[in-house]
Amino acid sequence: MRRLAPNLFDVNNRLYAHLLFWVAYYFYRVYMYIEYYEYSPITQFVELPVKVAVVYVHMYFLMPRLLRHKKYFYYGISLISLVFVATVLQSEVVRGMIASGIYQFNPEFLYSPRKFSATASHITMILFVTSAIKIMKDQYLLQQKLQKVESQRLRNELTFLKTQINPHFFFNTLNNLYSLVLNKSDKAADAILKLSSLMEYVIYESDKKKVSLQSEVKHLQDYVELEKLRFGTELKLEMVLPEEVAGYDIPPMLLIPLVENCFKHGKPDKNGLFTINIEATIKGKHLCFSTYNTKVSHPIERGKATSHYGVGLQNVMRRIELIYGKRADFNIKELPESFSLTVQLPLEDQRKEVPLEA
Structure with missing residues (x-):
């Protein structure tokens, strides 16, 4: 029997799903800050590559190689380092926008404890959300695989019986x-x-x-x-x-x-x-x-x-x-x-x- 609906987790559909997620995230961030920052669309667009990079490094490197193998200490150290590096990179992106004249405020504010911790918290939050989505997806795929294996096992048992x-x-x-x-x-x-x-x-x-x-x-x-x-x-x-x-x-x-x-x-x-x-x-x-x-x-x-x-x-x-x-x-x-x-x-x-x- 042919499937009527495409598999969301096929390679091509997965690419579309990721693209849709980041587009939705971008417009959400623009909507949240457009009232406070006139150049929010530009800022969010420039910051987006940093966030995309940190999310995929976490999902496809740290999680499968460290977290999945229960190397919790190394995972914790790596996660803290990743968040720190991402926070610095994002701060430097904003510093470049200040240098170009788009923003008019003291660049030293970017590394103030309040601003730095806020940026780090936001990056941590997006890592948490994307990790939760990936874990749910992996659990779903695992459940589907187990159901398929169990169904095949029962069919094999029926054939044997x-x-x-x-x-x-x-x-x-x-x-x-x-x-x-x-x-x-x-x-x-x-x-x-x-x-x-x-x-x-x-x-x-x-x-x-x-x-x-x-x-x-x-x-x-x-x-x-x-x-x-x-x-x-x-x-x-x-x-x-x-x-x-x-x-x-x-x-x-x-x-x-x-x-x-x-x-x-x-x-x-x-x-x-x-x-x-x-x-x-x-x-x-x-x-x-x-x-x-x-x-x-x-x-x-x-x-x-x-x-x-x-x-x-x-x-x-x-x-x-x-x-x-x-x-x-x-x-x-x-x-x-x-x-x-x-x-x-x-x-x-x-x-x-x-x-x-x-």
Whole structure:
């Protein structure tokens, strides 16, 4: 997307900004003293180069080389010396105007304690103002840079977290397909097509920011059908999916790992029955997705309830947090012989984009 407004801190724009500042400063000084000095425009114009020089020496030499590196003693000495030299130079400029007949007063007044301290105070004030502007500008640029780095870090993390389906699944499915082919089963051809489609989705579609909910659900169904080949009759599976899912987008590979976790970590219960329930419903502008699976009974250690969830599930939880922030809801319920989760995600119209949240 092209930026509509120019960057104020680009080199060319920065030059214009500096020029505008000094022009504004010049007219401000003329306005302040025109009532007292008839030749204020000339005086301010002649004094301006001294002030410009001292400001840029301070901003681009003393601040970056001494103040930024916390060399406070040397910075203080250098600042005092700079103000002193600038005060003398400005006084000499005015002395030259007196010599040329523009001003009619005793030149010794320029070095009187009152006049000298007033000139030094004014130079110090302009250094303070310009330094404050530079510090605010540097802080703004730093903040912009940090936001850009953080945004890139989150995007890199999201890319990393888009983990593919466990490779063991593909190996196991290929073994099952091999058995089906050997037995000349009618299911072999359909299983190969499903596996091919799923692999294409995992490899090529997972890099996208979003895919259609219809595509995610379709490949979820393919994944479940392939897993059913592995477990055969020992698996009792119930899956309820909405009939109408068109018109919505969702980040890719967000639902499939949730189901993969059921097959990977689920086990038959004490009665020898391996049960998995999958349900997805659309309520208003939200997708409610839940899974349930039986597992081996074992004591749940305090503080370690998520230790057996698997990296895939933890990655999905982190992805949901990064993409949706507080707009999503993720609940997990673990019992000695069962594990269930429910995730509620805001659905986005295909014409809109899901904002990235930190």
